[in-house]
Amino acid sequence: MEENQEPQEQETSRIIPVNIEEQMKSAYIDYSMSVIVGRALPDARDGLKPVHRRILYAMNELGLQHNKAYKKSARVVGEVLGKYHPHGDSSVYDAMVRMAQDWSMRYTLVDGQGNFGNQDGDGPAAMRYTEARLEKLAEHMLDDIEKDTVDFQLNFDDSEKEPTILPTRIPQLLINGASGIAVGMATNIMPHNLSEVIDGCVAYIDNKDITVDELMQHVKAPDFPTGGIIYGMEGVRAAMHTGRGRVVVRGRVRVETKPSGREQIIISEVPYQVNRDSLTNRIGELVNNKIIEGIAHVNNESNNKEGTRIVIDLKRDAIANVVINQLYKNTELQTSFGINNVAIVKGRPKVLNLKEMIAEFIEFRHEVVVRRTKFELREAEKRAHILQGYLIALDHLDEVIQLIRNSATPEIAKENLINAGWGIDEVQAKAILELRLQRLTGMERDKIKAEYDDLVKLIAHLNEVLSNEGMRYDIIKKELLEIKEKYGDERRTEITYLNDEVSIKDLIKNEDVVITISHLGYIKRTPADEYRAQRRGGRGVRGGTIREEDYIEHLFIASTHHTLLFFTEKGRCYWLNVYEIPEGEKAGRGRAIQNLMQLPPDDKIRAIIDVKDLKDQDFVKSHNILLCTKKGIVKKTSLSDFSRPRQTGVNAITIVEGDQLLEAKLTDGNCDVMMAVKSGRAIRFSEEKVRATGRGAIGVMGIEVDDEHDEVIGMICVSKNEEKNTTVLVVSEKGYGKRTAIDEYRFTNRGGKGVKTLNITEKTGALVGLLDVTENEDLFITCKSGITIRMPVQDISELGRATQGVKLIRVDEGDEIAAITKIDEDGIDEEEHNEENAETTPTSENGVSDNSELSADPEENAPNNTTE
Numbered sequence: 001m002e003e004n005q006e007p008q009e010q011e012t013s014r015i016i017p018v019n020i021e022e023q024m025k026s027a028y029i030d031y032s033m034s035v036i037v038g039r040a041l042p043d044a045r046d047g048l049k050p051v052h053r054r055i056l057y058a059m060n061e062l063g064l065q066h067n068k069a070y071k072k073s074a075r076v077v078g079e080v081l082g083k084y085h086p087h088g089d090s091s092v093y094d095a096m097v098r099m100a101q102d103w104s105m106r107y108t109l110v111d112g113q114g115n116f117g118n119q120d121g122d123g124p125a126a127m128r129y130t131e132a133r134l135e136k137l138a139e140h141m142l143d144d145i146e147k148d149t150v151d152f153q154l155n156f157d158d159s160e161k162e163p164t165i166l167p168t169r170i171p172q173l174l175i176n177g178a179s180g181i182a183v184g185m186a187t188n189i190m191p192h193n194l195s196e197v198i199d200g201c202v203a204y205i206d207n208k209d210i211t212v213d214e215l216m217q218h219v220k221a222p223d224f225p226t227g228g229i230i231y232g233m234e235g236v237r238a239a240m241h242t243g244r245g246r247v248v249v250r251g252r253v254r255v256e257t258k259p260s261g262r263e264q265i266i267i268s269e270v271p272y273q274v275n276r277d278s279l280t281n282r283i284g285e286l287v288n289n290k291i292i293e294g295i296a297h298v299n300n301e302s303n304n305k306e307g308t309r310i311v312i313d314l315k316r317d318a319i320a321n322v323v324i325n326q327l328y329k330n331t332e333l334q335t336s337f338g339i340n341n342v343a344i345v346k347g348r349p350k351v352l353n354l355k356e357m358i359a360e361f362i363e364f365r366h367e368v369v370v371r372r373t374k375f376e377l378r379e380a381e382k383r384a385h386i387l388q389g390y391l392i393a394l395d396h397l398d399e400v401i402q403l404i405r406n407s408a409t410p411e412i413a414k415e416n417l418i419n420a421g422w423g424i425d426e427v428q429a430k431a432i433l434e435l436r437l438q439r440l441t442g443m444e445r446d447k448i449k450a451e452y453d454d455l456v457k458l459i460a461h462l463n464e465v466l467s468n469e470g471m472r473y474d475i476i477k478k479e480l481l482e483i484k485e486k487y488g489d490e491r492r493t494e495i496t497y498l499n500d501e502v503s504i505k506d507l508i509k510n511e512d513v514v515i516t517i518s519h520l521g522y523i524k525r526t527p528a529d530e531y532r533a534q535r536r537g538g539r540g541v542r543g544g545t546i547r548e549e550d551y552i553e554h555l556f557i558a559s560t561h562h563t564l565l566f567f568t569e570k571g572r573c574y575w576l577n578v579y580e581i582p583e584g585e586k587a588g589r590g591r592a593i594q595n596l597m598q599l600p601p602d603d604k605i606r607a608i609i610d611v612k613d614l615k616d617q618d619f620v621k622s623h624n625i626l627l628c629t630k631k632g633i634v635k636k637t638s639l640s641d642f643s644r645p646r647q648t649g650v651n652a653i654t655i656v657e658g659d660q661l662l663e664a665k666l667t668d669g670n671c672d673v674m675m676a677v678k679s680g681r682a683i684r685f686s687e688e689k690v691r692a693t694g695r696g697a698i699g700v701m702g703i704e705v706d707d708e709h710d711e712v713i714g715m716i717c718v719s720k721n722e723e724k725n726t727t728v729l730v731v732s733e734k735g736y737g738k739r740t741a742i743d744e745y746r747f748t749n750r751g752g753k754g755v756k757t758l759n760i761t762e763k764t765g766a767l768v769g770l771l772d773v774t775e776n777e778d779l780f781i782t783c784k785s786g787i788t789i790r791m792p793v794q795d796i797s798e799l800g801r802a803t804q805g806v807k808l809i810r811v812d813e814g815d816e817i818a819a820i821t822k823i824d825e826d827g828i829d830e831e832e833h834n835e836e837n838a839e840t841t842p843t844s845e846n847g848v849s850d851n852s853e854l855s856a857d858p859e860e861n862a863p864n865n866t867t868e
Contacts, residue, residue, distance in 0.1 A: 032183035036349055040182035042189070044343035044352060045364035046141065046166045047173025049180065051095045053166055054084040056109065059134050060142045070113045070131035077127050086156045089127070097124045100132065105176050106191035106225045107487065109138035119226070119270075120277040120302065137487050141168040147375040149368045167368045169479055171197050171361045173343060174219070185349055187342035190222035190247065195488035198480045204358045205473050212241050212355050219354060220495060222247055226308075227269035227492040231334065234498070239339035243351040249493070251333040255320045255595050263320050263592065267310035271335040276302050280310055282331050292326045294318025320595040365476045370466070377462040380455050387452040389428025390435065394445050396422055400432065510561050515581060516590065517554040519784075519818070521604055524590030525581045528557060552782040556821045558610045565642055566597070567607040567627065569660040573652040574599065575645035598648055607664035614643045624667045624692060627652060628675060628702055630711040631659040634750065635699030636690045639666070654698045663715040671717040674728065674745065675703045676757055676770040679710045682728075683754030684745040687717065701751040714770030718742060727798060729773045730758045731781065731808065733765035733816045738805030739773065739798040759804040769820040777822045781809050784818045793822070
């Protein structure tokens, strides 16, 4: 028994008791660090996780360069698994596939052939079917790897060596980003534009003290492979400064009108990592559940050739803008990404801001350049040393040949060369003995001498590079700019700023544009210089391609920096920035206004006010909005009541049954108000006669409209400071018009009948327009047929109040004037103006400017009142 007890005691003595809590803690920390460093997080220097690094290195070792033949993906996966990456084959293949997908990577690193999946969520074919090779850009991540630029380590079984890092020339971490979940931490780095990132790197090299805000002038925001629109920059700016933030991305949509008149929403770009089929199905579910109204049908028509195209057919009464906002709210058409820039820095995970990520890359590139230069210097010195031995041997050629012939063995010959007294060492002696006889010719000796001289210069240059930091950074800049020139491209993701983030004046060119709105509610903006000036009586040009039952109803000039206040016939007010109005060709139809604001289908725009800046408190408090209706009601409300835009609009005036809002004007509290009616009467009274009331008030009587067939056609408000230079322009529906001095209209109390302003006859037709004009302005006249003419105001006769005027535009049978507006004539291109005038100068033959077209009114045809 005693003999059996001894081995048991020995076994027990080998058992070491440990605290299980401490053991678990230690083991879990080891495991977590292994996952963090060896699997889930990218290195800040080359931006790659180990699996991606091993795939690229294995492909390089297999000779899969961009100009070589493709090889089966299974061959690559096998190489990676067998030599470097002891994990599952699916993890390697999935990583390689992602590097080949141009919707996953901003700049693909693997050139795949075969089915590598698609953006609709379909997976790739099996690795035995697909083929791959390196992209040309990826080869620059492996440049100079053979020049001792990076450290190598043993693989999992110590049978091979693999690089610990790739000597990349491209800032991979920033341009392609990374995402991964480790233990206790995760990373989510967004892709960026290569050209922008390289510009940021160059700016950092030029100024190491550069701020993040200064770097953001180059690296503006993430740039996703699938495009889209970044909606707001606050979260992006936070990420650039701190390494953590949030970016909101919207898909790109446009509204098209089918020949039938029905509208479609076309989604041409979806946010990054959004599955197009899933998005389409989600929209269908929301329609079926009646969460989104107005959609008749949705279909994913995307393909590899034409890209993303998801078509949403709208119902006839649907408002496209409302549907788009509902899609942003309820689907992945608007997606937010949490930015978390965590990468491995010197073996430890660290949160990096934009400057730190660029600094880590540039520091690494500097290290690579130094190591490469040292390697090239060593190789050059080795070669120069051997060439020096060759030159010595050639100088003593006969003695060397005799010495070698007299030596019994190569070893003795080597010793004899070393001991000959010519200064030859062992390395040189060995090289001389291996020298081919053809190198002994005179021409070959010259080549050796030339090569040696070149090497001496190269060695001097390399030594200078090693001693001069500025030269090293210049080399880094030069290599980066070469990459930018070869592979740089334009941004795919558009950046939009929220209203409270940036002044729109910094982003939008300040220019005058012509805004046109048709009777059926189509709106567009056109550069003002597209409308050429003609003399009065000209034929005009077409201002818009419109349907037969439509015509241009509003035409006016505004700056792209201004805000427009739209007043509808039911008395509501809506807001729209001029730059938000779609730009269109002069002959284009424009976009339905319901797509830009939430305007009910049974309401329509009647008046527009152009305001320079709603945030200017002094301006807002000192100005009023004066409104008038067709039944002669006038109402004054402070502009401050309209200074806080709401998407759904606000009530501007309470409209009684049977009436409609007609006009809205911006006043400074010191204006003369004139209102005119269809039958040719006009009234003039002081603005002070109308007391200010709130937005919901009805208003007071401005002019008496006692005939049910009569109605107000316009209202003007002239500041007392401008009355000397201002005349009153009136236009009839058949193209007659004139200017009259404002003083010819006497002041009366508001609510009266007024006085005659135009002699209405069958030839003139009813009064349709009333404007206050000066001689340095041009007049725009638009007909219901779409014809638009522009003429200088000074060419229009100034006549008495009771005359019928002169013909301003020849109106075709059945056509009528629909709108008149004015513009400062400074915008006219003089050369174009003169050319147009030459083409359209009226003659008596066409009956436009002949006196027979003028009124028979003796006052009008008097010598001092006639026109040309």
